[in-house]
Amino acid sequence: MSRKTSRPAAGKSRRTGRRSPAAAAALIAVGLLFTGGAYAAVSATTANAQPAPAAASQSNVEDGKKLFQANCATCHGLNAQGTSDGPSLIGVGAAAVDFQVGTGRMPMQGHGPQAQKKPVQFTQEQINQLAVYVGSTAPGPSIPDAKYLDADGDAAHGAELFRINCAMCHNVAGAGGALTEGKFAPSLVGVTPAHIYEAMITGPQNMPVFNDMNISPEGKRDIITALKYQEKVGSPGGIGLGSLGPVAEGLFIWIFGLGAVVALTVWITAKSN
Missing domain, CATH: 1.10.760.10 (Cytochrome c-like domain)
Structure with a gap:
């Protein structure tokens, strides 16, 4: 007695276990839609977006x-x-x-x-x-709450955050600095706490936006505290020379220091003659 074995059609065997191109495209679209929606929701929340x-x-x-x-x-x-x-x-x-x-x-x-x-x-x-x-x-x-503008946070933590995120443009002392194409980072001396906070969350001009995922509201308060503390204390090392850093200090030494040495040399020479 012979046994018959039935084989599925060749076309059917090829399709078994495979997804159609339309299903793959639909899965990609759903994934992109879900990812984009989640990102938009997180961004809206962390940017302190409020009506x-x-x-x-x-x-x-x-x-x-x-x-x-x-x-x-x-x-x-x-x-x-x-x-x-x-x-x-x-x-x-x-x-x-x-x-x-x-x-x-x-x-x-x-x-x-x-x-x-x-x-x-x-x-x-x-x-x-x-x-x-x-x-x-x-x-x-929205306009920040007054509790973040009292400049009564952690000045040491704020100074660290400022050095990491802001000093490359605004200078370590907040004195400002030049950028490219005629632009510049303005001095932060005398700027109100509200305007400092608003600049961080809105990113005016060339400034990046620091939303609450980058720097928390408490961290922004600490940065304001550090800047206002620095304004109040001043330069404990003597003349600040505009707080423009080693270039200004080197220029001062080159002009006045070296000039004083030359003047002293001329005076000693004239005295001996």
């Missing part, structure tokens, strides 16, 4: 919108959407407005490598209204 404060009344938003359209819309658009002359402000948050307008950098007087600090053109109430309006357009970094 406008609840205390911001509709009247403040309307007043801020009128101020914006009268003074800022030429470059940034009537609805803060941006133009060819200025970037969109949707999502920059109230902190960016408080920093830029509160330091006089905005409105900008003219195009250049970067906005220059100048006398403030608005009252604090008007600045708050502008910040509330821009903050109402989309979630963004």
